[in-house]
Amino acid sequence: MKDALDKFSKQSTTYKKFRPTYPTDLFNFLYSKCPNKNIAWDCGTGNGQVALILSKSFEKVLATDISEKQIQNAEQKENIFYFLERAEKTSILSNSIDLITVAQAIHWFDLAAFNKEAKRVLKPNGVIAIWGYGLLRVNPKINEIIDSFYINEIGKYWNEERKHVDNGYSSILFDFNEIKIPEKFQIQTNWNLEQLEGYFNSWSSVQNYIEQRGINPVDELIKKISFEWKSEIQQVNFPIFIRVGNNKN
Numbered sequence: 688m689k690d691a692l693d694k695f696s697k698q699s700t701t702y703k704k705f706r707p708t709y710p711t712d713l714f715n716f717l718y719s720k721c722p723n724k725n726i727a728w729d730c731g732t733g734n735g736q737v738a739l740i741l742s743k744s745f746e747k748v749l750a751t752d753i754s755e756k757q758i759q760n761a762e763q764k765e766n767i768f769y770f771l772e773r774a775e776k777t778s779i780l781s782n783s784i785d786l787i788t789v790a791q792a793i794h795w796f797d798l799a800a801f802n803k804e805a806k807r808v809l810k811p812n813g814v815i816a817i818w819g820y821g822l823l824r825v826n827p828k829i830n831e832i833i834d835s836f837y838i839n840e841i842g843k844y845w846n847e848e849r850k851h852v853d854n855g856y857s858s859i860l861f862d863f864n865e866i867k868i869p870e871k872f873q874i875q876t877n878w879n880l881e882q883l884e885g886y887f888n889s890w891s892s893v894q895n896y897i898e899q900r901g902i903n904p905v906d907e908l909i910k911k912i913s914f915e916w917k918s919e920i921q922q923v924n925f926p927i928f929i930r931v932g933n934n935k936n
Contacts, residue, residue, distance in 0.1 A: 705885035731792025735761030773802035818929035863932025
C-alpha cells in the first residue's frame with residue numbers, strides 16, 4: 688500500500704483560514720442523488736469544511752484524515768465524529784454509508800486501496816463524489832501572472848500527485864457507476880490581497896519551496912499581482928471538476 692502523505696499539518700491553521708468554500712448547488716446536486724441521508728463519510732476531511740456542510744443534512748457525519756493537526760483545527764458539531772485514520776483502511780462498518788465525499792484530497796490516496804475501501808463501506812445504493820478545483824481566475828493580467836508562477840516558479844515543487852488535479856481527475860481510478868454531471872460548478876468568492884496571499888501560502892508546493900530554498904516565493908508573486916489589483920476586494924473564481932458515482936451492481 689502506498690505510504691500515507693501528510694502535506695498539510697505544518698500549515699493547518701493557514702489552510703483552515705484561507706481555503707475557499709464550496710458552493711451550495713454542488714451539495715444540492717449530491718443530495719438529490721442520495722436515497723437516504725443517515726450517515727456520510729467525509730474522507731480527507733482536513734479542517735472539516737465539507738463535514739460541517741454535510742452535518743446540516745445528514746444524521747451523522749464520519750470525518751477522517753491522517754493529519755492530527757488538521758483534525759485539531761477542525762469545525763466541531765455534535766453530529767460530526769472525527770477519526771485519525773487512513774482513507775484506505777478505516778474502522779467504518781461495512782455497508783453503512785449513504786454518501787462519501789472527497790474534496791481536493793483523493794490524488795494523495797492509494798487509489799486502488801481506497802476504491803476497495805469505499806466499496807466496502809458504501810451501502811448498495813450509496814453515492815460517492817470526488818472533486819477538486821483548478822487554478823483561481825481573477826482577470827486576464829493577474830491570471831497570466833498566476834499561470835507563470837504556477838508553471839515556471841513553483842511547478843517542480845509540486846508532488847507527483849498534482850498531475851491528477853491538473854487533468855481534472857480524469858486519470859483518477861474511479862471504480863463506480865458514474866453519474867452524469869448536468870452542470871459546471873465553480874467557487875466564487877471575494878478576496879482582498881491578504882486573503883489571496885494566505886491562500887497561496889497554503890499550497891504544499893510553496894511549503895516544499897521554502898523547505899528547499901529557504902525563501903518564500905509568494906512574497907514576490909504578491910508584489911507582481913499588487914500592480915494589477917485595482918480595488919481592495921476582487922472577485923476570485925475557481926473552476927470545480929467532479930466525478931460522482933454509485934455502488935449499484
